[in-house]
Amino acid sequence: MSRQFPADFFWGGATAANQLEGAWKEDGKGISISDVMTNGTHTVPRRITPVINEEKYYYPSHEAVDFYHRYKEDIALFAEMGFRMFRLSINWTRIFPNGDETEPNEKGLEFYDNVFAELKKYNIEPLVTIYHNENPFALTGKCNGWASRECIDYYLRFCEVLFNRYKDVVKYWIPFNEINCLTTKLGNWNHAGILNEGTEFFTEQVDDPDTRFAALHHQFVASAKAVSLGRSINPDFHFGMMICHITVYPLTCNPDDVILTQQEDLMRNCFSGDVQVKGCYPYYIQSYFKKNHINFEITQEDVNDLKNGCVDFYSFSYYMSNCISADQNSAKVSGNVMGGAKNPYLNATEWNWQIDPKGLRYTLNHIYDRYGIPIMITENGLGARDVLEEDGSIHDNYRIDYIKAHIEQMKEAIDDGVVLIGYTPWSAIDLVSVSTGEMEKRYGFIYVDKDNKGNGTLKRYKKDSFYWYQNVIKSNGEIL
Numbered sequence: 001m002s003r004q005f006p007a008d009f010f011w012g013g014a015t016a017a018n019q020l021e022g023a024w025k026e027d028g029k030g031i032s033i034s035d036v037m038t039n040g041t042h043t044v045p046r047r048i049t050p051v052i053n054e055e056k057y058y059y060p061s062h063e064a065v066d067f068y069h070r071y072k073e074d075i076a077l078f079a080e081m082g083f084r085m086f087r088l089s090i091n092w093t094r095i096f097p098n099g100d101e102t103e104p105n106e107k108g109l110e111f112y113d114n115v116f117a118e119l120k121k122y123n124i125e126p127l128v129t130i131y132h133n134e135n136p137f138a139l140t141g142k143c144n145g146w147a148s149r150e151c152i153d154y155y156l157r158f159c160e161v162l163f164n165r166y167k168d169v170v171k172y173w174i175p176f177n178e179i180n181c182l183t184t185k186l187g188n189w190n191h192a193g194i195l196n197e198g199t200e201f202f203t204e205q206v207d208d209p210d211t212r213f214a215a216l217h218h219q220f221v222a223s224a225k226a227v228s229l230g231r232s233i234n235p236d237f238h239f240g241m242m243i244c245h246i247t248v249y250p251l252t253c254n255p256d257d258v259i260l261t262q263q264e265d266l267m268r269n270c271f272s273g274d275v276q277v278k279g280c281y282p283y284y285i286q287s288y289f290k291k292n293h294i295n296f297e298i299t300q301e302d303v304n305d306l307k308n309g310c311v312d313f314y315s316f317s318y319y320m321s322n323c324i325s326a327d328q329n330s331a332k333v334s335g336n337v338m339g340g341a342k343n344p345y346l347n348a349t350e351w352n353w354q355i356d357p358k359g360l361r362y363t364l365n366h367i368y369d370r371y372g373i374p375i376m377i378t379e380n381g382l383g384a385r386d387v388l389e390e391d392g393s394i395h396d397n398y399r400i401d402y403i404k405a406h407i408e409q410m411k412e413a414i415d416d417g418v419v420l421i422g423y424t425p426w427s428a429i430d431l432v433s434v435s436t437g438e439m440e441k442r443y444g445f446i447y448v449d450k451d452n453k454g455n456g457t458l459k460r461y462k463k464d465s466f467y468w469y470q471n472v473i474k475s476n477g478e479i480l
């Protein structure tokens, strides 16, 4: 064992189409669920408006950071940093504007031809997320999104087009981003296009667990079928699952806290991992469904499909850890899908996400011990306000500190024996925040001149972290 990264380690950065591309109606693109979400802040929730009203509201995905027109410039910057991998998602509505067409939109496919050609020019391996909060909005009206089984076929048609078109340029695929978000009610909208009557705000969604778990099941089946289909088109494809890893610790050694923590971990993290890596529903979730009277259809064909479509690698996002307490009155902190009790040993960001680099080592070991397959960290990073100085510099030493501390713990985990094959921090470049719709909650190595209201030149600037990360990659993680 050694504390060194493997020579072929995938250093890179991550993004998602709806937060990056803009051009929301260009070249035949349809409306996605992200396009009907207004901006917000961490105290003002984002609104879901089935009828778009641009006079009244601001919709951050409509222009985002305009990658659609600036991808050449951006990819050149990624190459300058030394990226070996770039994680992006395909905007489903560029290819199938309403989701249920039978013929794809050629213009949309051409855009990604160009993006992949540009990446190839610099030897950057694409890592493609097929679904990252970009469900066609028309499917919400048609069948309440993934609540309906119909979505499986629409999604597979989309996958088949992608696999055939890009089979020679894309090898790494993630069928669904953070699929486990559907274990919480926040997942209804972004993760499945489900809009139950009465829902107005992203953070306050009306929830029906039967529908939500049915949607999750449909996505498990869709993912497994996509894996089987992809392998039949190109046996060299690698498929990974993607979990929003909600790392949890018991707040105290009170056995009540410990049991509750174990239950949370099984439900939020292990459940989706177990289904996608092991190919079947684990015992604890079956009893959870029974105890909570959750019912939805699982056919024998589904059972077979799940068995046949297990993934090759495990990937996850890691931003924070949370504590779990049986005491309802414990102090609280936030998180991307789930908050928790405040950990007295950790600091938190302005958005109240606790910073816990050692939790990453813990998580990597936890995952590798359970599954024993290669792991990629496909999101990790710090959302913070940056200041653009007059000379165009951005001194984001706090971001460097954050990422450095996490990379150090990745090294420890490699030394522990974990097989870690890639790291694509969030985000390659500044982009729109999902939870709040803000631009000024920045994650990138590259600053984009744009504010929360949409003002700015969209000009790109290299942050201090850009140069720092460039050296990290050049030294293969030796110089931090």
Ligand code: BGP
Residues within 6 Å of the ligand: 016, 019, 177, 178, 244, 317, 336, 379, 383, 426, 432, 433, 434, 435, 436, 441
């Ligand atoms: C993850 C999402 C990303 C990303 C990130 C940061 O859950 O997969 O799309 O946005 O969280 O969250 P936020 O943008 O809310 O700060």
